[in-house]
């Protein structure tokens with residue numbers, strides 16, 4: 001533990017109580033989903049004479065770490081919970097470090113810059129273990145990023161021109177719609193940063209506000225501008241910006257779309273013999289935030305799925321990140337995603353390499369719902385299901401449908417341990433045992449975590 005440390009207060013966070021209160025001492029004992037410290041109010045904060053306090057509600061304190069005593073300012077008081085933010089650290093965790101970015105606590109892009117990089121994966125494991133405590137006893141550590149800064153290859157930013165004509169490009173402040181201009185971002189890789197610096201020159205031709213998506217393969221980058229109609233002015237200006245690093249700008253407004261320069265990049269191509277082929281993606285298509293840990297994730301998902309000679313159903317397949325390795329040993333992969341551009345990327349990959357994959361555009365939930373209700377023999381249609389839904393998870397009813405398909409194994413990749421816990425509970429009550437859970441850290445400096453849960457069918461497992 002370290003000594004007293006003053007933390008610059010985060011800017012405008014919403015306070016529900018009408019009375020401004022002075023900071024209160026809180027002892028932090030664990031970490032919550034979302035990255036805040038979980039603690040209790042204490043009576044003193046000198047690090048030596050701490051005592052119990054009549055306030056027994058749990059505190060959730062932004063910017064606080066397990067083992068710390070912090071002075072916290074209330075931002076919201078609820079019936080059973082008090083939310084707050086760290087104003088000063090009275091007793092610091094050994095894992096507390098100086099944030100590497102000067103915009104920390106102003107920009108909402110990263111919430112864990114105060115956490116030492118080597119400690120981040122273990123804290124994420126603790127978050128997942130807390131969410132899954134009713135389901136599994138052990139949560140394993142997977143791969144962590146070797147680079148805590150300059151690693152990120154995909155980002156979604158916002159831009160706007162204010163009434164005074166000033167143009168901002170960056171991220172939203174935490175729990176706010178206020179846009180923070182971020183001229184340099186320490187977690188973006190160098191090519192992405194280069195592309196974002198150059199794209200600022202397009203500002204006069206862009207709408208008053210909008211979003212921008214950026215993607216890099218580590219050496220070259222693409223920018224995508226949704227909500228921007230193609231036209232001679234923007235196309236000429238974008239063409240002027242292209243160089244060896246920024247190799248493509250794609251605009252799309254209404255039904256019109258145009259790529260100036262390259263529309264897609266190949267990412268995660270093989271760096272050694274035996275590694276899976278790369279995927280071809282545009283900046284509008286989902287891709288994992290970094291390459292190195294994603295390679296480990298793809299290998300682990302393949303290992304857990306055990307797809308050799310099996311029929312695999314892959315839900316939320318995207319552009320084929322997991323498909324490309326599953327298809328090397330599976331009898332056939334049936335891959336579904338509702339993003340037409342992602343499935344077009346996947347179809348192109350399948351044709352290029354002759355992979356045994358059937359690609360379908362549509363809602364995963366609708367597909368398994370129809371299958372679960374159909375009269376055809378459902379059992380053993382798919383031996384393995386791999387799914388990687390967005391934050392909202394698969395959902396209660398679709399989880400029941402999934403168990404009704406009776407695959408031998410389910411490999412559930414999740415970016416939200418709370419929705420994962422909800423779905424695993426349903427699957428556990430409907431014939432599946434959670435065999436293994438492992439966490440991966442694709443996004444250092446944030447509390448975002450990737451979790452892989454492996455489930456086996458109790459019925460088919462015992463019959464085998």
Ligand SMILES: C[S@@+](CC[C@H](N)C(=O)[O-])C[C@H]1O[C@@H](n2cnc3c(N)ncnc32)[C@H](O)[C@@H]1O
Nearest residue numbers: 286316317318321337338339363364388389390
């Ligand atoms: C977390 S991403 C995973 C993509 C891919 N597995 C990867 O690793 O790159 C979630 C994917 O689900 C897709 N998606 C979102 N809602 C969907 C739905 N209801 N049905 C099918 N796909 C959906 C998105 O287009 C996105 O490609």
